[in-house]
Amino acid sequence: MLFRTTGKYDLVICDIDGCLSPESHAPINGPALAAIAEHNRQAIEDRDRPVVTLCSGRPIGFVECLCRLIHNTLIPCIGENGVWLWRPADNSFECDPAITDDHFDVIHEARKLLRLLYEAHGVIQQPGKSASVALYHPDTDYLRSTVSTIAEEFQKRDWPIRVSMTWLYINCDLQHVNKGTAIDRLLAETGIDPKRTAGIGDTMGDRFIADRVSWLGCPANAEEEIKKSASYVSPHQEVEAVLDILDQLSR
Ligand SMILES: [Mg+2]
Known part of the structure; x- marks a missing residue:
């Protein structure tokens, strides 16, 4: 075309x-x-x-x-x-x-970790994403306070995930x-x-x-x-x- x-x-x-x-x-x-x-x-x-x-x-x-x-x-x-x-x-x-099975596995592991760390605090993983994670919390200041910890946890595990904040969400996306x-x-x-x-x-x-x-x-x-x-x-x-x-x- x-x-x-x-x-x-x-x-x-x-x-x-x-x-x-x-x-x-x-x-x-x-x-x-x-x-x-x-x-x-x-x-x-x-x-x-x-x-x-x-x-x-x-x-x-x-x-x-x-x-x-x-x-x-x-x-x-x-x-x-x-x-x-x-x-x-x-x-x-x-x-x-360019997204391989290994990448899907990393995202799956990231979802588990984020549930473990933040689910009890009311952080929701936005439904409908397949090779990334978006996080939402009604208290945006609280959500923003978690960004650097999340990035560090991913880095510690050598996961190729980019962490960024929009106005209301945290986006965790594959780096490539x-x-x-x-x-x-x-x-x-x-x-x-x-x-x-x-x-x-x-x-x-x-x-x-x-x-x-x-x-x-x-x-x-x-x-x-x-x-x-x-x-x-x-x-x-x-x-x-x-x-x-x-x-x-x-x-
Ligand atoms: Mg926009």
């Missing part, structure tokens, strides 16, 4: 939490997603503007659902911080082939898998030139998007650190910012 548009960009690779939807459990802005769906319908039909696809740490089932809501029927989306691609064109899922490695897979199979891609992100996890695309937009609510990589920071929040950024890209 080779996807080209007559516009300046072929593809916008958009983070979900803090961009398309709130990272909290607040309702998702349906009318704004409908506007992105309209954008995508025109992009795919007329090939005159970039298609919006998704690149998220969320479980791939959540990403698939949003991908369908925004009517991206063509370009693969990315879930679980790069573990999975889902292809809307043929409903196929692909786990990164990230949003960027999945974007490489996506671009290779779609034949899209990285120079003709843009990205949208709000936290330092999105530096892996920033590294791959030629133009980055951030919502106003983004971390200051990622804004330094941005070509454009929208004055708007979350999905309103995404709509504004799409507008900027078509100028």
Whole structure:
């Protein structure tokens, strides 16, 4: 598949939490997603503007659902911080082939250790992840206080796991898998030139998007650190910012 548009960009690779939807459990802005769906319908039909696809740490089932809501029927989306691609064109899922049985075993061991250390404190392992662990606790300050201990415990055991904090979650991801490695897979199979891609992100996890695309937009609510990589920071929040950024890209 080779996807080209007559516009300046072929593809916008958009983070979900803090961009398309709130990272909290607040309702998702349906009318704004409908506007992105309209954008995508025109992009795919007329090939005159970039298609919006998704690149998220969320479980791939959540990403698939949003991908369908925004009517991206063509370009693969990315879930679980790069573990999975889902292809809307043929409903196929692909786990990164660089993840071996040994890696799955390490993640299984990490889950056991994290349950032992933190389950009694009310730390929940987010359901739906297969080759990574995401941790949640209603008291975000408590959750944040555990990050360095978790990283040390993994290091002691020589487990190849990267530990990072989003606004509300701790992500434990395999070191050799990230949003960027999945974007490489996506671009290779779609034949899209990285120079003709843009990205949208709000936290330092999105530096892996920033590294791959030629133009980055951030919502106003983004971390200051990622804004330094941005070509454009929208004055708007979350999905309103995404709509504004799409507008900027078509100028
Ligand atoms: Mg985010």
